[in-house]
Amino acid sequence: MKTLLILVCLAFSTCVFAQLDYSTETLVRSFPIGGYVKATIGQGFKIWQKENSQMPNSPLYGHIRPNAYFRTSGILNAAGGGIEFYPISFFALGASKEYVVRYTHKLDTFDCHTVHCDGRISKNIFNIKLGLAYKKVFLMQEFKFLHINMKNRNGAFAEELSTLIAPTSNEKLYNSTFIAGYKSSSKYSIGILRVDNRMQKTHINSSMTLPFLRVTKQKWNAIMSTGIFHTRDDKDVWTVLALLQWKGQKGLLLF
Numbered sequence: 001m002k003t004l005l006i007l008v009c010l011a012f013s014t015c016v017f018a019q020l021d022y023s024t025e026t027l028v029r030s031f032p033i034g035g036y037v038k039a040t041i042g043q044g045f046k047i048w049q050k051e052n053s054q055m056p057n058s059p060l061y062g063h064i065r066p067n068a069y070f071r072t073s074g075i076l077n078a079a080g081g082g083i084e085f086y087p088i089s090f091f092a093l094g095a096s097k098e099y100v101v102r103y104t105h106k107l108d109t110f111d112c113h114t115v116h117c118d119g120r121i122s123k124n125i126f127n128i129k130l131g132l133a134y135k136k137v138f139l140m141q142e143f144k145f146l147h148i149n150m151k152n153r154n155g156a157f158a159e160e161l162s163t164l165i166a167p168t169s170n171e172k173l174y175n176s177t178f179i180a181g182y183k184s185s186s187k188y189s190i191g192i193l194r195v196d197n198r199m200q201k202t203h204i205n206s207s208m209t210l211p212f213l214r215v216t217k218q219k220w221n222a223i224m225s226t227g228i229f230h231t232r233d234d235k236d237v238w239t240v241l242a243l244l245q246w247k248g249q250k251g252l253l254l255f
Contacts, residue, residue, distance in 0.1 A: 018043055018044060018045045018046065019043070019044050019046075019249075019251035019252050020041070020042070020043055020044075020249055020251055021040075021041070021042045021043070021044060021065075021248075021249050021250055021251025021252070021253050022039075022040065022041040022042070022248045022249055023039075023040050023245065023246060023247045023248055023249075024037070024038065024039045024040070024245070024246045024248075025037075025038050025040075025243060025244065025245045025246070026038075026243070026244045027241070027242070027243045027244075028241070028242050029239060029240070029241045029242075030239050030240040030241070031108075031229055031237050031238070031239040031240075032107075032108040032109045032163050032229070033108040034073065034108060034160065035073055036071050036072060036073045036076070037071070037072055037073070038069060038070070038071040038072075039069060039070050039071075040067060040068070040069040041067065041068055041069070042065045042066065042067030042068075042084075042251065042253075043065065043066055043067075043251070044063045044064070044065045044251045044252030044253065045063055045064045045065070046061055046062070046063045046252060047062050047063055047064060048061060048062045049061035049062075059088070059089040059090055059254060060088070060089070061088070061089050061252070062086050062087050062088055062089065063086050063089070063252045064083065064084070064085055064086070065083065065084045065085075065086065065251075065252070065253075066081070066082075066083050067081060067082060067083070067084065067096075068080065068081035069081070075102065075103045075104040076100070076101075076102050076103075076104065076160060077100070077101050077102075077103075078098055078099065078100040078101075079098070079099055080096050080097060080098030080099065080123075080125075081096060081097065082094060082095050082096025082097060082125070083095060083096070084129075086252075089252070089254050090130065090131045090132060090254055090255075091129070091130050091131075092127075092128070092129040092130075093127075093128055094125075094126065094127045094128075094129065095124075095125070095126050095127075096124075096125045096127075097122070097123070097124060097125070098122070098123040098125060099120070099121070099122050099123075100120065100121040100122070100123070101120050102117065102118045102119055102120075102121070102160075103118060104117055104118055105117055105118055107158050107160055109163055109231065110158045110165070112158070114156070115155075115156045115157055115158050115165055116150065116153050116155065116156070116157035116158065117157070117158045119150055119151065119152070119153050119157065120150070120151040120152070121148060121149065121150050121151065121157070121159075122148075122149050122151065123146050123147065123148050123149075124146070124147040125144060125145070125146050125147075126144070126145045126146075127142060127143065127144045127145070128142070128143045129141070129142040129143075130142075131254055131255040136182055136183045136184070137180075137181070137182055137183075138179075138180075138181050138182075138183065138189075138191075139178075139179065139180050139181075140177075140178070140179040140255060141176075141177070141178050141179075142176070142177045143174075143175070143176050144173075144174070144175040144176075144177075145172070145173075145174060145175075146172065146173040146174075146175065147170075147171075147172055148166060148170070148171050148172070148173055149169060149170050150166070150169040150170075153169055154168075154169055155168070155169065156168070157169065159171075159173060162175065162197035162199075162206055163197075163206050163231070163232060164197055164198075164199050164204055164205070164206055164232050165199075165202075165204065165232065166199060167199075167201055167202050168201070171199060171200065171201060172199070172200035172201070173197065173198070173199055173200070174196075174197070174198045174199075174200065175195070175196070175197050176194075176195070176196045177193075177194070177195050178193070178194045178195075179191060179192070179193050179194075180192055181212075181214070186216070187215060187216055187217065188213070188214070188215060188216075189213075189214040189216070190211070190212070190213055190214070191211070191212055191214070192209070192210070192211050192212065193208065193209075193210045193211075193212055193225060194207070194208070194209050194210075195207060195208045204232045205230075205232065206229070206230060206231055206232050207229075207230040208227065208228070208229050208230070208239070208241075209227050209228050209230075210225040210226065210227035210228075210239075210241060211225060211226070211227055212224065212225035213225070219246055219247045219248065220244070220245065220246055220247075221243075221244070221245040221247070222242075222243070222244050222245075223241075223242065223243040223244075223245070224241075224242050225240070225241045225242075226238070226239065226240045226241070227239065
C-alpha cells in the first residue's frame with residue numbers, strides 16, 4: 001500500500017512530503033470493569049497544501065494515512081489496520097479491518113453461560129471524523145459503522161467495547177463519540193465526553209456521559225473523568241475512567 005501511494009505521488013507530483021506518526025494509550029474504567037493498552041503507527045502522505053506565510057501552521061492541507069494498531073488487555077487482544085483520507089486536515093474518512101482474539105469466559109456485566117465471551121471476531125470498520133478548534137475551544141465528532149462477525153460460532157456474543165450483546169454471529173454496530181472542551185492553559189483542559197453505541201438488529205444501546213480534566217505535559221496527556229454509564233439494561237451507573245496517552249510523533253495529524 002505504501003509503495004502504491006508513493007507511485008501515485010510521483011505520477012501526479014502531489015505529495016509534498018510524508019510523515020510518520022506513532023502513539024500509545026492506556027485506559028482503565030471502573031464500570032464495566034475493564035482496560036487496555038494500545039499502540040498505533042501511521043504514515044501520512046501529504047497530497048496538497050496551501051502555502052500561507054502569515055499562518056505557518058495552517059491546517060489547509062490534505063493527506064492519506066495508512067495505519068496499523070494493536071490493543072491488548074492480556075485476555076482480550078486485537079490487531080487492525082486501514083487507511084484514512086483527509087481531504088482537509090481536520091476532516092477524515094476511514095476504512096479498516098480488525099481481528100479480535102478473546103481468551104476468557106468471564107466479562108463484567110455479561111452472563112458468559114448464555115452468550116459467547118471468548119472466541120475470534122472480525123470487524124469491518126468505516127468511520128467519519130471531524131475536529132475543530134477556535135482559540136481555546138475545541139470540538140471532535142466521530143461516527144463509526146462496524147460490521148462484526150464471530151468466527152466459527154453461532155448465537156449471541158458479547159461485544160466488550162460497547163458492552164452490548166450481538167444476537168447473531170453477524171451484526172452491525174453504530175458508534176458515536178463527541179468531545180467538547182476548553183483549553184484553560186497550555187497544561188490544562190476541561191470538557192465533556194459523550195459515547196453512544198447501538199446494535200442494528202435489536203436496537204439495544206449503551207452510552208457514557210463523562211466530564212473530564214486533561215493534563216498535558218510535552219508528549220503526554222493524562223485524562224481523568226467520572227460520570228454516568230447508561231447500560232444496555234437501561235440503568236445508570238456511576239463510573240470512573242482514566243486515560244494516559246503518549247504522542248511519540250504526531251506526523252500530519254491534528255488530533
